[in-house]
Amino acid sequence: MAERIARDANEAFSELKTLSNEQRSQALVAIHDGLKTHKEAILAANKIDMENAVENNLSSALVKRLDLSAGDKFDAMLQGILDVAELPDPVGKITLARKIDEGLNLYRITAPLGVLLIIFESRPEVIANITALAIKSGNSAILKGGKESYQTFKAMSDIVNSTLQTETQVPAAAILLVQSREDVSNLLSQDKYIDLVIPRGSNALVRNIKDNTKIPVLGHADGICHAYVDVSADVLKANRILVDSKTNYCAGCNAIETLLINKDVPGDSITEILKSLTDAKVKLHVTLDLRQYTTTLPQDLVVDAQDADFGHEYLSFDIAVKLVDSVDAAIKHINEHSSKHTETIITEDKESAERFLKGIDSAGVYWNCSTRFADGFRYGFGTEVGISTNKIHARGPVGLEGLMSYQYQLRGNGHIASEYLGAGGSKTFVHEDLDINKVDL
């Protein structure tokens, strides 16, 4: 069953790969129209999921995430599909053009990856999001939603599949739905047919997937972000940035978990900085040498830090705080303890900032701004499939570009290697770069 699904998606990919941008974008418009027409049926299915959720005593936060009828959620979801349709074509962009010899030209051209396996938890709007991104980028997608959103998911995917089949050039198997739990573990072993797994959900979900597949996994398990307040920091800026980075959405992977402060920051400034956090109801886990600066703060919000607090992801209004000797010590601490997501330095000293930006080994390296900006929408990518802490392939917020690979095209006229140096012949290569804006294939 899993092999059949994966092979079908892969065969659909072979077809999808040859379609034009117009054909792929038209399919998105058709899906948009289909979902719009069947809005009532989808919301009715969604209502059943919500009732089941209440009956099963799921948390109110989860029920809220399930609800497609709230506010303008449904319309925003539909608009998102049209937005993706209107993005520039990510397929077939020439990124290198080189004359290898007379009549023999090399081109590096963007191409879709193949088959994506997307595993997500409760939010049913993800199906529209991912479907749009996958088709626009020429990739097939196998979608596995959480059981909480089964009815909504089924209603939407039936519409997507029938729309693809009857109104578009995109093969219906380009977007496939999977429900049962066994299917997923079997799909994770289909590395012959599936090119990339994208889990969207809890740390536990991501870790479990990473441990159970040979297929590359795009995403992040942890978001352990750091802020470093340099000796030359503007204290008011520091306060603003720290409070935002910690409290704007503390369950987000781009919230900070650890604060490092340069030991030469004046004592009253340190107190002021820490007070801005306790004023925002943040609980400080501080090292002993910081205790002298916390005597005037509410003592229920100050506790002793343990070693394990550094490199820990609270996902709550808690933060670990530590003094460091220098910007270099901050870099060293962060490179050892962070999850390579996003780190920020607060300083008015350009030299310290440049040192930090160059020395930190994370996807996002920030100067004087909140780590909460690490997000595809905020970066201007339109929508995102997730945030990657991988260093291989896509890094940080991942939009359409992260779903692309490339191919080398070589166009000759009977050229053979054995006539050239290194393969038995005497001809030398020209290796002259061509202007990629003037290539006419």
Place this chain on the structure above:
Amino acid sequence: MAERIARDANEAFSELKTLSNEQRSQALVAIHDGLKTHKEAILAANKIDMENAVENNLSSALVKRLDLSAGDKFDAMLQGILDVAELPDPVGKITLARKIDEGLNLYRITAPLGVLLIIFESRPEVIANITALAIKSGNSAILKGGKESYQTFKAMSDIVNSTLQTETQVPAAAILLVQSREDVSNLLSQDKYIDLVIPRGSNALVRNIKDNTKIPVLGHADGICHAYVDVSADVLKANRILVDSKTNYCAGCNAIETLLINKDVPGDSITEILKSLTDAKVKLHVTLDLRQYTTTLPQDLVVDAQDADFGHEYLSFDIAVKLVDSVDAAIKHINEHSSKHTETIITEDKESAERFLKGIDSAGVYWNCSTRFADGFRYGFGTEVGISTNKIHARGPVGLEGLMSYQYQLRGNGHIASEYLGAGGSKTFVHEDLDINKVDL
């Protein structure tokens, strides 16, 4: 021990990452000079390896690969280091610049990956090659050579390490040597410290590594390349290209293993094409429907093909041959059976060619030229660390660019997310792309 090595390499990376192009390139010149000065000692060590190889009855091909004193091999190795030193700096290139809002700018900047684990078999010159590429790209490397080249490897790595320590800013631990077999399997579990494994050697080596690590592996196990002769092929061109693709170096991963011929190619042309291969001593594994065209060929070079011949990597003067109905059938066969390395179409019909180039899902898609061009030197990459059949990250021949990742730098002035739409505020983003050639950080 393995953890210590990996951690040391990772710490060295943190330092190496902050060095300038001049400092990294100077280190390569120093290594070049050190190896040149100690040429006699290295060749003496190499002589011991060669004597041991003969004593242990290793194949003459292997002994030949070990020999650093043959021809200009040593000098070419030294020149290769200087060539890499002179390449443009791959670190710190801005590939995206975007104004997010007034005073808040986003940059995507190339950055090294981190720690590379390179596992290679006999060729001792690889150490110079990889050392140069790693340092130039700002990556640390842990090198594990085959036991056959132990003495040479040890002599060279001692010189590299002492040169780094005494004459350069590059930390000595940026290039580390590992010998024992246990260390390798322990290193493969150091996914906290090692970012990429690059095996250079047999299929068995690559497969074994892929099966035993969670660290991403760059490379290829198989090279199952295809040629397709279209109905509009120029037969003389086909003959040249097929003979070169099959026989120029049949043990290479870029040699073809399967030939597909359009069934509408005239019978005498099919015979002529097959004869060009048997003239070159290639043994044909043909399907039954091809037998009618092989009656005039030497019968010891024509055998019946089995199903398993298609998708098989011979690495010898053997080829599987099959008739297909159309270019679409060729694409389908290839996407199902190839290892996604390199495939070529031979045709004078631009429409068929474009269909093939767009439909094939391999790293290299060629038109009227030999698959043997799939090589970093031939592509003009200088040297290569290998050829990748991965679709994630680097694809095809991998040079310096394939050893790079990137980071997003965000430079603000106290900017916080909560003031913007979507995070609780009302400000909208500007998202205006800046000219990357005019960025002055």
